[in-house]
Structure formats: C-alpha cells, structure tokens
Amino acid sequence: MESAPTFLLILFFIIPLFIKLLKHTDSSNKSKPSLPPGPKPWPIVGNLPEMLANKPTFRWIQNIMNDLDTEIVCIRLGNIHVIPVSSPSIAREFLMKQDAIFASRPLNWSSKYVSSGYLTTSVTPCGEQWKKMKRIFVEELLSPQRHQWMHDKRGEEADNLVRYVYNQTKNGGGLVDLRHVGQHFGGNLxxxxLFNKRYFGKGREDGGPGPEELDHVVALFVVVRHLFAFPISDYLPCLWWLDFEGHKKILKEATNTIRKYHDPIIDERIHQWKNGIRTHEEDWLDIFISLKDANKNPLLTVEEIKSQIMELTVGTMDNPFNNVEWVFSEMLNQPKILQKATQELDRVVGNQRLVQESDFPKLNYVKACLREGFRLHPIVDFNVPHVSTEDTIVANYFIPKGSHVLIRRQGVGQNPRVWEEALKFKPERHLKRDGCDLTLTEPSLELFTFGAGRRSCPAITLGTYVTVMLFARLVHGFTWVAPPNEPIVDLSELERDTSKAKPLVAFGKPRLPAEVYHPKNYKKYI
Structure with missing residues (x-):
C-alpha cells in the first residue's frame, strides 16, 4: 500500500515529461528540412522503373526539373538518393562551402573496373589511395616546372595539327572534318x-592517324560515354552480376582495346628502367616509373601505373575537341564573331608565324569564345558524381548520407536566372564580366569548366592550353565557311548526350604564307 503514493508521484512527474518529449519530437519533425522535390519513389526500386522507361536518363532528369520548375531535385534510384543541381549558388554550397562532405566518389562496377579497383585519381573515393595519387599529380606531373618541361611536346603536336589540316586544304581549299581533327589532336597530344610517341603504328605521311590511332580514340570515347551511364546495377547492387543493357560488355571491350595499346609499352619501359637501358625521364610514363618511396622502392605498382595512364588518357580527350567543334559551329552561323576572333589573332600574332603559348594572355576574345562554348555546350550534362559522407543540409533541403550529387553543367550554363539570353552564343558577355584577366576557369560555377573544391580538375593549366591552342591555330591558320550544301550549320544535339548530332565539316583554306605551315624541325614521332 505504501508503494501506491510513490507510483502516483512518479506518474505525476513522468507524464508531463513524456508529453513534453512528444511535443518536442513532433516539433523537431516539423522543423526538419525535407528532401528536395522529386517524383514519388516506389518501394525498394525507387524511380528505376521510370528511368528505364525514359532513356536517355539525363534528358528524363532535365524534364523532371523543368516540370517541377526547380534547380535541385531528388530522384531515388534503388536506395540511393540522386540529387541533380542546375543552380550555381547551390552548386557552390556543395562543392565549396561543404566540400569536405561531398568530396568522395560512388562505389560502382564501372569505375571500379576501369580503375582496376580504385587505384587512380578521378573516380577513386576519398582515402589514402586518392590522396597519394592526387599528390603525385599535383607535385610530379602538373607542377609549373613539369608544365614547362612539356612545352616542346605540346608545340610539336600543335605544329602537326596545322600540317595535317594544311595538307587537306592546300590545293585551293577543301572540306575538313573538324570533329575528327580535334579528337586526334587530343589523342596525339x-x-x-605519356609515351613520347604520336602513333602506335606507322601513322600517315600527311600527319593524320593510322588505323591503330583511330581504334584507340574510338575506344576512349566509348569509356567516356559509359563510365557513369546510370546502369541498374549501380543502384541495385544485388543485381551486379546481370548486364541488362550490355553496359558491362561494351565497357570491358573498350577498356581492353585501350590497354591493348598501352600495356605493352608500359611493360617494355619498366623493363628498360629496371635493366639500366633507360636512365632519364622523357615523358609522364618515365616519371611514374621513376618515383620512389622513403625506402627507395618504387612508389607505384605496375597496376597503379597502367590504371592511372588509362584514366589520364580518357580524361584528356573529351572537353577540348567538343568545345572547339561547338564554338566553330556557332561562329559559322555568326560570321562576324569568327571575323572578330581572326582579327584579334592577326593583331597579336601577325601573319608570319603560328600562334604560340606565349600569345595566350593577349587573346581575350578567343578565350571569351571558348568560355561561351563551355557555357552552352558541355561534353556531358553531368559532372562525375560527388557522394555525401554524412547527413547535411544544403539550400534548406535535407541531403542524406550516401547521396549522389550531380551538377548539371548544361543546366548551370543555360540557367536563365543567371544568364541573359541564355541560349544565345554571345562571347562578349564574358569580356564584360572579366575585363582583361580572362581565363577559362569559373570559380563562381556560373558555367562549368574545371569544377571546384578538392575534386576540381588538377590539370586546369594543361586543359586551358590544349583548348586554346587547338582553337587558335585553326582560326588563325585557315579561313572557314560552312560547306556549300549546308549554308546554316545544324546545332542540334545527339539524343544520347550533349554532343553535336552531326560532325562539323567545314570548308577551309590556308590564309598564311605557305612557308609558315612547314616547321623546320618537324618530326613524325612514331
């Protein structure tokens, strides 16, 4: 009986506390930010059925964002929240303000296979391996000293580019496939x-690619298209062993083709260093092999070298050629812009020599054209996914741990809230914004070139020089008009990605004295 008052006393204190706790929990739930808007997911599979019914996936995502009139959306694929973003300010929150949380990469079959188990830089999740490989990139491959060390190689390939186009146009002009030219300039470079050679085979006497180089470049672009292509197994790991869309087969074949050309060179070079046949560095492969740890042992394994070279080759191919093809396409439809770029090059360079890297700081209009190309026509709509390592809040939305964040490059660059006349090609808009210090980088992420934060492209300087050189040499060295049967260049995109639907074929004629096109020290570099 004595326990009854005690029990009542306990209830007297506990019940109000319990009611208060319920109210607090309820208010907490109400104040907790929601996920970004998006389509309602099905149990277990999420929105995978809709994704499969609406290929290509990136256009389905574009339509969702347009229908919802939102710059951030949440689409659940399997048990993964996929967060596409088309707002520069929200992109800055992800990649700059909360960079530490979103610096990792997703675990999936494609990136694991291409990187031989995450041995590389770009697709490897955060951890010691990523830090090691990034440090090698920054300190050993892409330092200002190494960039200068590679100066002559870049110049020789730019000379070969001009020679190749000249050979197609020297007899009164000719039709030139500028997509082909740009892709193979990237491949040659x-x-x-990497290997101090232009050709895997014999190449061609006119400076063009042989069958081995054609095969190599085709395989590289297959990898680019399929590395993060939304296969089902990326979102339902229990189905990893199935290959519904033939995705794995295609990626394996392309990867094996690339390594068929790379690996024998790498194996032979390692043998040369090990046996004292080779003693000094001539290219990036030599640097990889020569690196030593604190105990004077090789810093990189053979598989790390092979995998990183694979990733490097894939990563250097896509942006320059795509950008230059689109910029030329836009300019052929607006000849006054092409004329203005040509006049700037004539003023800076003259007509008695070819464009050199030392000219680049003075070519602001040329760089404005390229920036406008990056804004309107990125090579793919999405950047490489960023993965959240913890729950967080971005733009007042809840972003769960493990979410895949995709910055929509085209969505950002064509955002009408940021850009006036967003769909019009207007290079002058960049001159107004940046004055005399024009670069291809964009820290504000109002257009997406080289990214930002820990995962930004480490080869910004190299990527800039490759893109500007390809474009400037073609504009300065030749006059260009649309082909006779296509007075207006078709600017439509492929359905599967944001590439130009039809390769750009233009009519070119040399515009400089003939001797300018024949460098005295030209070498074939087989």
Missing amino acids: SRRM
Whole structure:
C-alpha cells in the first residue's frame, strides 16, 4: 500500500515529461528540412522503373526539373538518393562551402573496373589511395616546372595539327572534318606526353592517324560515354552480376582495346628502367616509373601505373575537341564573331608565324569564345558524381548520407536566372564580366569548366592550353565557311548526350604564307 503514493508521484512527474518529449519530437519533425522535390519513389526500386522507361536518363532528369520548375531535385534510384543541381549558388554550397562532405566518389562496377579497383585519381573515393595519387599529380606531373618541361611536346603536336589540316586544304581549299581533327589532336597530344610517341603504328605521311590511332580514340570515347551511364546495377547492387543493357560488355571491350595499346609499352619501359637501358625521364610514363618511396622502392605498382595512364588518357580527350567543334559551329552561323576572333589573332600574332603559348594572355576574345562554348555546350550534362559522407543540409533541403550529387553543367550554363539570353552564343558577355584577366576557369560555377573544391580538375593549366591552342591555330591558320550544301550549320544535339548530332565539316583554306605551315624541325614521332 505504501508503494501506491510513490507510483502516483512518479506518474505525476513522468507524464508531463513524456508529453513534453512528444511535443518536442513532433516539433523537431516539423522543423526538419525535407528532401528536395522529386517524383514519388516506389518501394525498394525507387524511380528505376521510370528511368528505364525514359532513356536517355539525363534528358528524363532535365524534364523532371523543368516540370517541377526547380534547380535541385531528388530522384531515388534503388536506395540511393540522386540529387541533380542546375543552380550555381547551390552548386557552390556543395562543392565549396561543404566540400569536405561531398568530396568522395560512388562505389560502382564501372569505375571500379576501369580503375582496376580504385587505384587512380578521378573516380577513386576519398582515402589514402586518392590522396597519394592526387599528390603525385599535383607535385610530379602538373607542377609549373613539369608544365614547362612539356612545352616542346605540346608545340610539336600543335605544329602537326596545322600540317595535317594544311595538307587537306592546300590545293585551293577543301572540306575538313573538324570533329575528327580535334579528337586526334587530343589523342596525339596525350600519347606524346605519356609515351613520347604520336602513333602506335606507322601513322600517315600527311600527319593524320593510322588505323591503330583511330581504334584507340574510338575506344576512349566509348569509356567516356559509359563510365557513369546510370546502369541498374549501380543502384541495385544485388543485381551486379546481370548486364541488362550490355553496359558491362561494351565497357570491358573498350577498356581492353585501350590497354591493348598501352600495356605493352608500359611493360617494355619498366623493363628498360629496371635493366639500366633507360636512365632519364622523357615523358609522364618515365616519371611514374621513376618515383620512389622513403625506402627507395618504387612508389607505384605496375597496376597503379597502367590504371592511372588509362584514366589520364580518357580524361584528356573529351572537353577540348567538343568545345572547339561547338564554338566553330556557332561562329559559322555568326560570321562576324569568327571575323572578330581572326582579327584579334592577326593583331597579336601577325601573319608570319603560328600562334604560340606565349600569345595566350593577349587573346581575350578567343578565350571569351571558348568560355561561351563551355557555357552552352558541355561534353556531358553531368559532372562525375560527388557522394555525401554524412547527413547535411544544403539550400534548406535535407541531403542524406550516401547521396549522389550531380551538377548539371548544361543546366548551370543555360540557367536563365543567371544568364541573359541564355541560349544565345554571345562571347562578349564574358569580356564584360572579366575585363582583361580572362581565363577559362569559373570559380563562381556560373558555367562549368574545371569544377571546384578538392575534386576540381588538377590539370586546369594543361586543359586551358590544349583548348586554346587547338582553337587558335585553326582560326588563325585557315579561313572557314560552312560547306556549300549546308549554308546554316545544324546545332542540334545527339539524343544520347550533349554532343553535336552531326560532325562539323567545314570548308577551309590556308590564309598564311605557305612557308609558315612547314616547321623546320618537324618530326613524325612514331
């Protein structure tokens, strides 16, 4: 009986506390930010059925964002929240303000296969391996000293580019496939920097690619298109062993093609260093092999070298050629812009020599054209996914741990809230914004070139020089008009991605004295 008053006394204190706790919990739930808007997911599979019914996936996502009139959306694929973003200010929150939380990468079959188990830089999740490989990039491959060290190789490939186009146009002009030219300039340059050779086979006497180089470049672009292509197994890991869309087969074949050309060169070079046949560095491969740890042992394994070279080759190919093809396409439809770029090059360079890297700081209008190309026509709509390592709040929305954040490059660049006449090609808009200090980088992320934060492209300087050189040499060295059967260049995109639907074929004629096109020290570099 004595316990009854005690029990009542306990209830007297506990019940109010319990009621208060319930009210607090309820108010906490009400104040907790919600996920970004998005389509209602199905149990377990999320929005995968809709994704599969609406290929290509990036256009389905574009339509969702347009229908909801939002710059951030949440789409659940399997148990993963996929967060596409088309707002520069929200992108800055993800990639700059909360960079530490969103610096990692997703775990999936594609990136694991291409990187041989996450041995590389770009697709590897945060951790010691990523830090190691990034440090090598920044300190050993892409330092200002190494950039200068590669100067002559870049110049020789730019000379070969001009020679190749000249050989197609020297007899009164000719039609030139500028997509083909740009892609193989990128391929030649990456091979020269990596292996100190332009061709895997014999190449061609006119400076063009042989069958081995054609095969190599095709495989590189297959990897670019399929590395993060929304396969089902990325979101339902229990189905990793299935290949519904043939995605794995395609990616394996392309990867094996690339390594068929790379790996014998790497193995032979390692043998040369090990046996004292080679003693000094000539290219990036030599640097990788020569690196030592604190105990004077090789810093990189053979598989790390092979995998990183694979990733490097893929990463250097896409942006420059795509940007230059689109910019030329836009300018052929607006000849006054092409004329203005040509006049700037004539004023800075003259007509007795070819464009050199030392001219770049004075070519602001040329760089404005390229910035406008990056704004309107990125190579793919989404950047490489960023993964959240903890729950957080961005733009007043709840972003769960493990979310895949995708910055929509085209959505950002064509955002009408940021850009006036967002769909019009107007290079002058960048001159007004940046004055005399024009670069291809964009820290504010109002257009997406080289990214921001820990995962920004470490090769910003190299990427800038490759893009500007390709464009400037073609504009300065040749006059260009649309082909006779296509007075207006078609600017439509492929359905599967944001590439130009039809390769740009233009009519070119040399515009400089003939001797300018024949460098005295030209080498074939087989």
